Amino acid sequence: MASTLSSLFVAAVLAGTPLLLGALGEILTEKSGNMNLGVEGMMFMGAITGLAGSYYYEQAVTKSGGAPSGILSAVIALLVSFLAGAFGALIYSFLTISLRANQNVTGLTLTIFGTGFGNFFGEYIGLKAGGYVAVSGTTKAAFSSLRIPVLSDIPVLGKLLFQYNWLVYFAIIIAILMTWFFNKSRTGLNLRAVGEDPATADAAGINIARYKYTATIVGGGICGIGGMYMSMVTTSGVWVHGCVTGYGWLAVALVIFATWSPAKGVFVALVFGGLTIMRMYVNIPGLPAQIYDMFPYVATIIVLIVTSMRQSKEHAQPKSCGRNYFREER
Amino acid sequence: MGETRDYAVKMHHVTKTFGKVVANKDVDLELKNGEILALLGENGSGKTTLMNMLSGIYFPDYGDIHIHGIPVTIRSPKDAFDLGIGMIHQHFKLVDVLTAAENIVLGLDGKTTVNRKELNKKVAELASRYGFEIDPSKKVYNMAVSEKQTVEILKVLYRGADILILDEPTAVLTPQETEKLFAVLRNMKADGKSIIIITHKLHEVLSISDRVAILRKGEYIGVVETSETNQDQLTEMMVGRPISLEIERPQLERGEKRLKVVDLTCLNGDGIKALDNVSFSAYSGEILGVAGIAGSGQKELCEVIAGLYPTIGGAVLYTDEREDGPVKESILGLTPDQIVEKGISMAFVPEDRLGMGLVADMDMTDNVMLRSYKNNKGLFVDRKTPKKVAEQLIEEMEIVTPGVDTPVGRMSGGNVQKVLLGREIALSPSVLIVAYPVRGLDINSSYRIYDLLNEQKKKGVAVIFIGEDLDVLMELSDRVMVLCGGRVSGIVDPRKVTKEDIGLMMIQVNEQKEEEDV
Numbered sequence: 001m002a003s004t005l006s007s008l009f010v011a012a013v014l015a016g017t018p019l020l021l022g023a024l025g026e027i028l029t030e031k032s033g034n035m036n037l038g039v040e041g042m043m044f045m046g047a048i049t050g051l052a053g054s055y056y057y058e059q060a061v062t063k064s065g066g067a068p069s070g071i072l073s074a075v076i077a078l079l080v081s082f083l084a085g086a087f088g089a090l091i092y093s094f095l096t097i098s099l100r101a102n103q104n105v106t107g108l109t110l111t112i113f114g115t116g117f118g119n120f121f122g123e124y125i126g127l128k129a130g131g132y133v134a135v136s137g138t139t140k141a142a143f144s145s146l147r148i149p150v151l152s153d154i155p156v157l158g159k160l161l162f163q164y165n166w167l168v169y170f171a172i173i174i175a176i177l178m179t180w181f182f183n184k185s186r187t188g189l190n191l192r193a194v195g196e197d198p199a200t201a202d203a204a205g206i207n208i209a210r211y212k213y214t215a216t217i218v219g220g221g222i223c224g225i226g227g228m229y230m231s232m233v234t235t236s237g238v239w240v241h242g243c244v245t246g247y248g249w250l251a252v253a254l255v256i257f258a259t260w261s262p263a264k265g266v267f268v269a270l271v272f273g274g275l276t277i278m279r280m281y282v283n284i285p286g287l288p289a290q291i292y293d294m295f296p297y298v299a300t301i302i303v304l305i306v307t308s309m310r311q312s313k314e315h316a317q318p319k320s321c322g323r324n325y326f327r328e329e330r
Numbered sequence: 331m332g333e334t335r336d337y338a339v340k341m342h343h344v345t346k347t348f349g350k351v352v353a354n355k356d357v358d359l360e361l362k363n364g365e366i367l368a369l370l371g372e373n374g375s376g377k378t379t380l381m382n383m384l385s386g387i388y389f390p391d392y393g394d395i396h397i398h399g400i401p402v403t404i405r406s407p408k409d410a411f412d413l414g415i416g417m418i419h420q421h422f423k424l425v426d427v428l429t430a431a432e433n434i435v436l437g438l439d440g441k442t443t444v445n446r447k448e449l450n451k452k453v454a455e456l457a458s459r460y461g462f463e464i465d466p467s468k469k470v471y472n473m474a475v476s477e478k479q480t481v482e483i484l485k486v487l488y489r490g491a492d493i494l495i496l497d498e499p500t501a502v503l504t505p506q507e508t509e510k511l512f513a514v515l516r517n518m519k520a521d522g523k524s525i526i527i528i529t530h531k532l533h534e535v536l537s538i539s540d541r542v543a544i545l546r547k548g549e550y551i552g553v554v555e556t557s558e559t560n561q562d563q564l565t566e567m568m569v570g571r572p573i574s575l576e577i578e579r580p581q582l583e584r585g586e587k588r589l590k591v592v593d594l595t596c597l598n599g600d601g602i603k604a605l606d607n608v609s610f611s612a613y614s615g616e617i618l619g620v621a622g623i624a625g626s627g628q629k630e631l632c633e634v635i636a637g638l639y640p641t642i643g644g645a646v647l648y649t650d651e652r653e654d655g656p657v658k659e660s661i662l663g664l665t666p667d668q669i670v671e672k673g674i675s676m677a678f679v680p681e682d683r684l685g686m687g688l689v690a691d692m693d694m695t696d697n698v699m700l701r702s703y704k705n706n707k708g709l710f711v712d713r714k715t716p717k718k719v720a721e722q723l724i725e726e727m728e729i730v731t732p733g734v735d736t737p738v739g740r741m742s743g744g745n746v747q748k749v750l751l752g753r754e755i756a757l758s759p760s761v762l763i764v765a766y767p768v769r770g771l772d773i774n775s776s777y778r779i780y781d782l783l784n785e786q787k788k789k790g791v792a793v794i795f796i797g798e799d800l801d802v803l804m805e806l807s808d809r810v811m812v813l814c815g816g817r818v819s820g821i822v823d824p825r826k827v828t829k830e831d832i833g834l835m836m837i838q839v840n841e842q843k844e845e846e847d848v
Contacts, residue, residue: 184443186435193425193436200423203387204437205408313471314427 008274008281009160013168016273018043018234020171021226022251023258023265024178025085029219030255031182032212033195033320034096037107039223040248041114042088046224047231047244048118050081052125054139054232070142073135074166077228085224086217088114093216097209100324111248118227122239135237143167143232167229174222178262191215195318198325208325226251250276253300256307259315272296337399338363338493338524339384339415344393346379353379357393357550359543361493366515366525368539368556370532370568372772373743376548377528378420381495385417386410397493416486417495422478424470430481431466434488457484460517475502475624479511487518494518495526500534502624505800505833512538530568531799532561544568569773577780577805580788584808585614586651588792589635589761594644594662596630604630606816608644612761612792617783619807619824620796623836627816628796629681632763635794636678637666648674650760667704677759679751681766681796683743687750690739694720694731697738698753723752728778744775751782762786765796780806800829814839 022039029036036042054077061068092110095101126133143165146152151162181188193201194211202208230244231237254272258265279292339361346354354376361367371377382388384395386407395402397413404410410417424433431453435444450466457464462480470478479499486494496515500508515525515538529535535542536556544551544567551567566572589612598604605627612618622628633639635646646662659672669676680686688697699716706712720734727748731741738749747767754762764783768776783806787793797803803810804824811821812835819839822832 186438186440186442186444189428189432189435189444190437193428196425196427197423200425201437203407203419203423205406205411206437314469319426 012274016269018229020269023254025219025222032215038110041111042085042223043227044114044118045084046081046227049084050077050228051231053080073139074142081228082221086221089220175262340396368535371545416491420497426471590647596641616808619803619810622813626813677754679764743770
């Protein structure tokens, strides 16, 4: 029993991390007053470009007769996926901030675009590689569990806390940094003001467009890294058609569940991660697998009902979220 | 003219146009160091536009601005801060979920992190220097209106402003709070700050300012020493001709009890009681004024009676001794449609004219039709009758509009209000509820609205008038009900009490004052 629980915990962390990254990116975006529903699209873009980055790096090095470095390969995947997500968010930002297009429509369009982008290039690169695209063992190793001296060897705790791949710790550090950023830093305070009440922030001398662009683009980049996690860790460096599908939307739901708090996001991601992989660890006789697959989505609906009944001014969506700012509008 | 150095602000030949509308035409304005200058003018006379050019929100088309004798170009709010100009807007620019202190440092340069403790101490010190009472760590959404205003003023002081512009600062305050604010302004003046206060309340101008500058229809009329002027002269300069400031109050025999409201209680969106055991009666042939600080339950009260807001207790009873037999109905919980079906003609002129009262994108005919199309029989609606009504309204109410086909959203505030009030009156109501009917209207339009309300009163309509200007409420109403935090703190005869009495009732409920007339 104890071992099942600890395996469930470990699996939940692994499954929850891409959700956490997606949610963190979206929290940063929404704090600036932009509701970017393109999380899934940006994750897809990050997933394929991260994988392709590592793959082409390996190909190039092998061709010239050298041996690819796992760490370098991982760094390339990280950077490229961040840039791809940020690029998606840049399109979104240009449309909504500069051209003042409707945020919901633009976000949904980005999701459709990113999904197509990911699947198209995934299949295309796979065809050229002769069937499917997969990274080599070196890169795979760079994304496998870490062995931290001393810490990883602590009984029980070592397995529960110190034996994950580096992206898990990366996501948690981002969550901690974001918490500090929103609550302690001056720029974070200004960003919150932009998301809550852009007219007020504008009158206080804050450059609205710059804050919105920066937050949205960095947020999109973090979503892209979440997508890269799916293709590099979840599917072990092999492109699987539609590998991100559904995860982007769960990340959006997580934002609400976490009440726009990055720290809470860590725990909520763990719960959702657990729900997505429960069927492999908790066996209820007679319950079909499809019912298990429903859990995260049922939980999302329940969360939405509970959060909309709850009345709180502070732990709520930034007030201007979803509306574009135009100074001369009255 | 004194030395240039004696002037904090000099604006010369300033002109600003919006499209074809000239908001300011060749305006000159001078503010001496360490004085309080009142900027007086009717709504739409360009006071706020002129000040927005000082605070960097608008940029003048022509003209030049000197600050402390130096010619300047103000392109953004930040430029204005740098010159020491701070404007306190009529609609507060504060972020609800942040604390007072956080709002104050918003957008300022400084260390990477914000030290809340140190900041709170600094803000508290600044506040006590001028005699403000404020808790720097209080969140804005928990604040009363006067506290929010304090934060706004502290915000500009914290930024080191020595030229302060206050846009209609007393509109949201009780008489007592206004006195407090004036005391603070005098402290600031003693401290060497130069202050411009925008207002259209004459008695305030006379009590606080050193000089008065007057604008009319975007043009600069002149400046007078406050000590050498009086209300009549100022009005004449403001309106352009002598005008009687008396509001009529026809004395009538009070009619039958039309509406009886008993123990009305309802909750607002946060689950707090917006109305708490509100009881009163409205009689035919009288105007019942409702006074109170903004947000004391006025909106909810109107909407409950009109059938638009849910309650958790109480009753609203309607009686009408009509020729075809008496009507007695309990109307609480009925929708507006159901109230109409009962044969009750209730008219409601809401505060939010273009949001709740009229559809801005539709023309007058369609807006008139909104109230009548349900009576149409057959498949098609009748557009001819409402069109006639609309044309009649234009004539009777002197509405200025290109025609009945112009969207009401393009009309001026005064005309929009006339369309709305006219449409409601055209239904010959037996109860007329009006919320802030003269907000944003110039003096002429305001007096026209008062006349219309008096006409309805003479016709035997029970008028409930929600107002914000205590002077007007006390001159127009037959009785004044004062709301405080959703409770009735008293129903008084305005002829027998002073403004200060009502001001006190607006901030505290005095149990003894509850008159026995329910």
